[in-house]
Amino acid sequence: MSKRTADASGAGPLKSGDRPDAMDIDDKTNEMGEFEDEFEDEFESEDEIIEAGVDGRPDAEREAEEAAAGAMDVDNNGPGTFIVGRTKLAPGETLAPDPTTYRMLHSLSTPWPCLSFDVVRDNLGDNRSVFPATMYTVAGTQADSRRPNDNQLMVMKFSGLSKMDGADGDESSDDEDDDEDADPILESKTIPLNSTTNRIRAHQTPSQDPSRPPITLTATMTESTNVLIHDITPHLASFDIPGTVITPQQNEPLYTIKAHKAEGYAVDWSPLHPAGKLLTGDNDGLIYATTRTDGGGFVTNARPFQGHTSSVEDIQWSPVEPTVFASASSDGTVRIWDLRSKSRKSMVTMQISNTDVNVISWSRQTTNLLVSGADDGEVAVWDLRQWQPSGSSAPGKPTPVASFNYHKEQITSVEWHPTDDSIVAVAAGDNTVTLWDLAVELDDEESKDTAGVQDVPPQLLFVHYQNLAKEVHWHPQIPGTLVATGEEFSVFRTISV
Template sequence: MSKRTAEELNGAAPLKGGERPDAMDIDEKPSEMGEFEDEFEDEYESEDEIIEAGVDGRPDAEREAEEAAAMEVDGATGPGTFILGRTKLDPGQTLAPDTTTYKMLHNLSTPWPCLSFDIVRDSLGDNRSVYPATMYTVAGTQADSAKASDNSIMVMKLSGLSKMDGGGDESSDDEDDDEDTDPILESKSIPLTSSTNRIRAHQTPSQDASRAPITLTATMTESSQVYIHDITPHLASFDTPGSMITPQQNKPLCTIRAHKTEGYGVDWSPLHPAGKLLTGDNDGKIFVTTRTDGGGFVTDDRPFLGHTGSIEEIQWSPSEASVFSSASSDGTIRVWDVRSKSRKPVISMQVSKYDVNVMSWSRKTTHLLASGADDGEWAVWDLRQWKPSGTSAAGKPTPIASFDYHKEQITSIEWHPTDDSIVAVAAGDNTVTLWDLAVELDDEESKDTAGVQDIPPQLLFVHYQNQAKELHWHPQIPGTLVATGEEFSVFRTISV
């Protein structure tokens, strides 16, 4: 629900697969890698009409009452109802966030769009509730094709992330150190010669038990090559005044050249601390790369084959070290076992008639898997109901929940790390939505919501994100989301 002009909105097209966004306005000072934007500065004094978009995309109470009185349609969404992500703004209209619905909200821009990123765990503690907050992330840029040499991996420290003035519940347990701070973005760049399709971070124990873990990144690029970097010194440099990054520290530890086409599937195994990496490409091939005892990397040149379309997403099982799943543009999700000599999937399920762009394996309840497709529908599956390929019980499964609220492709989906009923979804309709699958309406409540049939009761919150592409929950700051698209948003709502 950040502020964007109607002119910018109308010019934004959904992003998918290998499509690249237009270049962003770049500051003439190349050394300034990014900056926070004041979300609430002088724009409030503009003569443009401002629409307040609430948690479910509807206007404020007064306008809602006026529109409800004007509606003549019984039991349907009336023409006057504003639904974020669907209703088009008139010329001169802008969106402004309802600040009372956020505990924290910060936006930041980078020289080039970063359409894939990951959050790096830190040593500041788990279950943090102190403001201002600090976090570390890593992202890959998508520079204009004419300026491919401008691409880089950006290692970032975000600090001074304060709570909204007056935002949130006063009875909250959140702590505040009462410091009047401004948000700060610091970054270190690792040069790349190609734009990043997908980047993922992994931490592995240091050989010296007294030292911090080693942080590795795997970057799948448009060139088809996958680079593994050690960003440990880059992270350490933020908190070590005067430290410099050497050219040698910017070089990859390993370059994987097994893929002949670019791809989007990348995942580190959470159950192999030393480092075990999956990568999948547009040819439908999946390779496994393993870190050796000596610290090197070896890629098995025998691909896993079975998909008839591109690999859009790969994820290791959070509970079984040899199992992983993949989602494809062929509309299927397949489950594999790396111990299989045949390199064929154990289970193959047709879950959509459209491309399955993204999926998320629940870390809390590991038989639950969520998927999102090109038609805007996302669904939750119980893997216990899926039967091995070739058995008489195998066939098209029935999701335990599905939602078609979004009318553009799903671009990212992720389970809340500690609550198996909460799911965050990003879509090509420029929104990030939060869902509570535990919500069920009784008959009386259903009558109360009959006037807005297009709003599922499980929908908790709608956040505006132009060209929304990827999102992640912060694993150590409960309820906090980071999302990327045209710019980054860091936010926490009062509803989660």
């Protein structure tokens, strides 16, 4: 597959039914993805490299040119200020990360790009800080439209994820391995699919045999309108148990949800139903609930939840109420529902945007907070205690606790930090993944450096360039570590989180 380059004319990430242009097809593409050393060939490229606004030339040469051309004004953000996602690159220019701002940074390519992925919890322990790191993920591909049968569900193991040289200011630390320069390794097991994966989510349920690891299920929402539930437990085991063989039967879905008549993008497993309870929403505005039975099968309720007047873009279960969930829609609303409702109508409906609400995330630390991302680039934080029930005499339009319009393109992913209720990760159509600290106040000492840059809020902690950024997730067991997908995957950890 020919790789799309990160240039000024590159298209932004996709949402809903939009698809990329057909890509060149290389029949010799290896099924296995491969890691790329982010810095191995950094200075061998013929393209000009821009690093945090500095183009790598000697200061005297650069300053002389700027003096001759006059002060550079970039989007009214001050002379000479280069802002990722705002400043346009000239033809032939590419962006290179500043290695001093990362504790870990790796990129990997898969045979086809993936619109969605999820991180799978493992048995290697929580709060681990040992390098090289190991993690497991699952993703669904978006093959060329001329090759739909090339689509796959990919179960992946990333290992050998080393930290940046000198990231801690010393050569080693007590809680880290000495082998920090190990080459990263990507291992992959694939399940054939015949359709693009719009969104995929993983769920772990206890095994009936307490001595065995939990069962890992995936729910894959496909472009074909079907939702496929797979058991990927044997695929995960095959990475670490020599001689494990995956049979064709183990690649077959356990269950296929066929209730949807239109494709969808909203799917979430309940964290409070260990056996497995799934919600799926489609472009017709309908939401279906699927429950795993005591015998291990699945049942989909024939009667959907309905009320949205346009597509359901995202769903999030409440982290504390086992029957409550939230949905976001391209009708600009977020609705709160209860499974026990006989009417199948929402309890609360709030018009929070004049554009599509693409994504939401419910805080697991402060459970009255919900963050949303919209088509106009707004990221907003809402206190659900201020929302009035549907039918209230004067519900009014809610006021967000915090709102940021830094991004000028659609928001494609938002996720709260798993243990810090003030930090949020955001992916956007401006080819960036940003980190935000909502606890930072305007008059904080640490905000002074950014206060002078117009339209850059002091709450903005970090900007990571991710071409065609689509989705971002925190790793729940490796503090501060993020995985993001777009044109390729990024695994990174900044020195600021």
